[in-house]
Amino acid sequence: MAATAAEARFRIDAPIAPSRASRVVALDQDAATVVRRVATQPWASARFFVYDDSPGSANGHGGSADSLKLRTMDGSVVMLGETLAGVDVAVMVAADDAGAVAAQSIGAACTARGIMTAGLVLSDGDHVGRALSALRPHARVLLVPAEPDDLVQLLTALRA
Amino acid sequence: MGDLFRQYWMPALHAEELPENDCAPVRVKILSERLIAFRDSQGRYGLMDEFCAHRGVSLWFGRNEESGLRCAYHGWKYDVTGQCVEVPSEPETGNFCANVKLRAYPLVKIGDILWTYMGAPQTRPPLPEFEFVQVPAEQTYTSKRWQECNWLQALEGGIDSSHVTFLHSGQLNSDPLFKGSKGNQYNAGDLKPFFEVADTDGGLFVGARRNAEEGKYYWRITPWVMPSFTMVPPRGDHPVHGHIWVPIDDENCWVYTFDYHPARALTGPERQAMMDGYGVHSENIPGTYRPLANKDNDYLMDRDAQRRNEHFSGIKGIAMQDASLQESMGPIVDRTKERLVATDSGIIKARQKLRKAAIALAEEGATPPGVDPAHHRVRSVAIVLPKEDSFMESTADAAKVKPGVPQTSV
Numbered sequence: 001m002a003a004t005a006a007e008a009r010f011r012i013d014a015p016i017a018p019s020r021a022s023r024v025v026a027l028d029q030d031a032a033t034v035v036r037r038v039a040t041q042p043w044a045s046a047r048f049f050v051y052d053d054s055p056g057s058a059n060g061h062g063g064s065a066d067s068l069k070l071r072t073m074d075g076s077v078v079m080l081g082e083t084l085a086g087v088d089v090a091v092m093v094a095a096d097d098a099g100a101v102a103a104q105s106i107g108a109a110c111t112a113r114g115i116m117t118a119g120l121v122l123s124d125g126d127h128v129g130r131a132l133s134a135l136r137p138h139a140r141v142l143l144v145p146a147e148p149d150d151l152v153q154l155l156t157a158l159r160a
Numbered sequence: 161m162g163d164l165f166r167q168y169w170m171p172a173l174h175a176e177e178l179p180e181n182d183c184a185p186v187r188v189k190i191l192s193e194r195l196i197a198f199r200d201s202q203g204r205y206g207l208m209d210e211f212c213a214h215r216g217v218s219l220w221f222g223r224n225e226e227s228g229l230r231c232a233y234h235g236w237k238y239d240v241t242g243q244c245v246e247v248p249s250e251p252e253t254g255n256f257c258a259n260v261k262l263r264a265y266p267l268v269k270i271g272d273i274l275w276t277y278m279g280a281p282q283t284r285p286p287l288p289e290f291e292f293v294q295v296p297a298e299q300t301y302t303s304k305r306w307q308e309c310n311w312l313q314a315l316e317g318g319i320d321s322s323h324v325t326f327l328h329s330g331q332l333n334s335d336p337l338f339k340g341s342k343g344n345q346y347n348a349g350d351l352k353p354f355f356e357v358a359d360t361d362g363g364l365f366v367g368a369r370r371n372a373e374e375g376k377y378y379w380r381i382t383p384w385v386m387p388s389f390t391m392v393p394p395r396g397d398h399p400v401h402g403h404i405w406v407p408i409d410d411e412n413c414w415v416y417t418f419d420y421h422p423a424r425a426l427t428g429p430e431r432q433a434m435m436d437g438y439g440v441h442s443e444n445i446p447g448t449y450r451p452l453a454n455k456d457n458d459y460l461m462d463r464d465a466q467r468r469n470e471h472f473s474g475i476k477g478i479a480m481q482d483a484s485l486q487e488s489m490g491p492i493v494d495r496t497k498e499r500l501v502a503t504d505s506g507i508i509k510a511r512q513k514l515r516k517a518a519i520a521l522a523e524e525g526a527t528p529p530g531v532d533p534a535h536h537r538v539r540s541v542a543i544v545l546p547k548e549d550s551f552m553e554s555t556a557d558a559a560k561v562k563p564g565v566p567q568t569s570v
Contacts, residue, residue: 004491008490116502116503129550129553132550140355141355141357142354143359143505144357144552147359150509153508
């Protein structure tokens with residue numbers, strides 16, 4: 001057994017299989033600031049997006065979950081459904097409930113595909129309750145209140 | 161991390177180890193320091209360097225008499241502060257011994273535990289105020305066991321709620337300290353809980369929610385107070401339990417396990433069950449704190465019980481189910497080989513908080529979370545809430561200590 005230091009050294013030292021495919025979506029502007037900053041770090045396969053909730057866009061209202069529009073870090077528009085192929089985990093980041101509709105779409109799309117969901121609530125003030133309510137039904141794991149560094153730590157631990 | 165632990169009061173011994181004045185001294189190893197504990201003729205407790213300042217002889221062989229511990233080799237004698245008070249070979253009128261003092265730490269009895277503080281005197285915090293050591297003696301019980309692995313991988317089991325559904329599934333309806341609660345049915349009815357990890361001033365609250373009746377969730381709230389105190393959410397009116405892990409060295413730790421009821425005395429059968437190793441306690445080899453089931457006997461693995469689903473892992477008892485798996489990782493698990501998942505967020509966050517606190521202490525001298533006794537006054541909670549409710553808001557009162565008021569439980 002590996003219960004001694006000497007025996008523990010004989011554990012097979014094989015490379016760990018490829019990283020988990022992760023998608024990170026900022027659901028509001030405050031969250032976008034954090035996600036953009038984290039996205040500049042070197043990640044294995046994580047990809048980062050911002051939910052586009054500009055006035056008049058009606059993004060996510062009425063369409064299918066897969067048709068939710070997200071913006072990549074360089075500003076391109078992609079559909080949620082396109083981003084989820086082969087994904088293991090989707091991380092939603094929110095500071096208020098502005099992205100509640102997007103959270104619902106992401107939750108539904110991930111549930112349909114068997115993708116794990118996580119949520120980080122950045123706010124520590126009045127908006128935390130609203131942000132939590134928006135994310136809770138759709139995130140299997142929630143960190144609240146989360147610091148920007150929590151996103152880094154989570155993605156690092158997931159080998160994203 | 162050792163410097164971080166030196167900011168806190170920690171359990172050093174079970175009070176039963178020094179049961180009376182002038183009893184036998186006890187060897188103690190904490191934070192990789194070899195120490196000797198004794199209780200002098202006036203009932204004062206002492207915890208100091210195990211080895212005589214003269215020739216390095218272990219004071220475990222010493223004589224505890226007349227308000228001091230006397231080395232068996234040449235008779236040098238020390239008081240509970242580590243001060244040498246007698247060197248028989250020196251002239252009686254000399255003051256040689258005034259300059260001889262062993263490194264010593266305070267040792268204070270609170271509840272069933274003798275607590276020590278191994279940090280700098282100027283940063284010594286107020287005494288601990290965990291509820292299990294504050295209630296009357298008839299309402300609390302503490303056991304102790306040796307765990308043969310690093311303290312952190314053991315602690316991480318204490319904040320990892322998702323393993324309960326599997327590893328301990330055989331015990332929820334059979335263990336006398338768990339069975340019969342409505343919460344057990346919710347546990348069994350929803351094997352994929354959702355988690356919320358809430359940052360607090362003293363550590364974390366880890367909430368696990370499962371489906372309950374229509375429109376409601378069953379929540380189990382696990383507090384972690386830094387560096388190593390955790391509580392298990394209660395079940396029915398059973399006593400509430402939890403653990404404190406104390407590093408012996410990098411590859412071993414002491415586990416102090418408690419059960420208490422905030423509002424009533426423990427019953428005879430409850431106390432007997434705890435002494436017999438049920439609940440989260442262990443059955444130890446008599447006269448020691450080593451579990452009867454240990455790595456040298458494969459934890460008394462019972463494959464038939466495993467097949468019957470009596471014990472999911474084949475190991476009897478919740479404490480040893482945890483300890484056996486945590487020890488099987490090796491003395492210090494190689495975390496570079498881990499494949500963590502999102503539901504390990506409580507562990508990820510706890511590691512982050514410990515690391516941050518250690519860095520803030522080293523670089524800024526910042527007092528870490530969990531030192532302030534206000535952080536100790538927490539409770540675990542089990543509760544059914546409407547789906548729209550936030551557990552942190554709804555259980556804010558229930559998660560605080562209220563002397564004499566029963567725990568919030570399902």
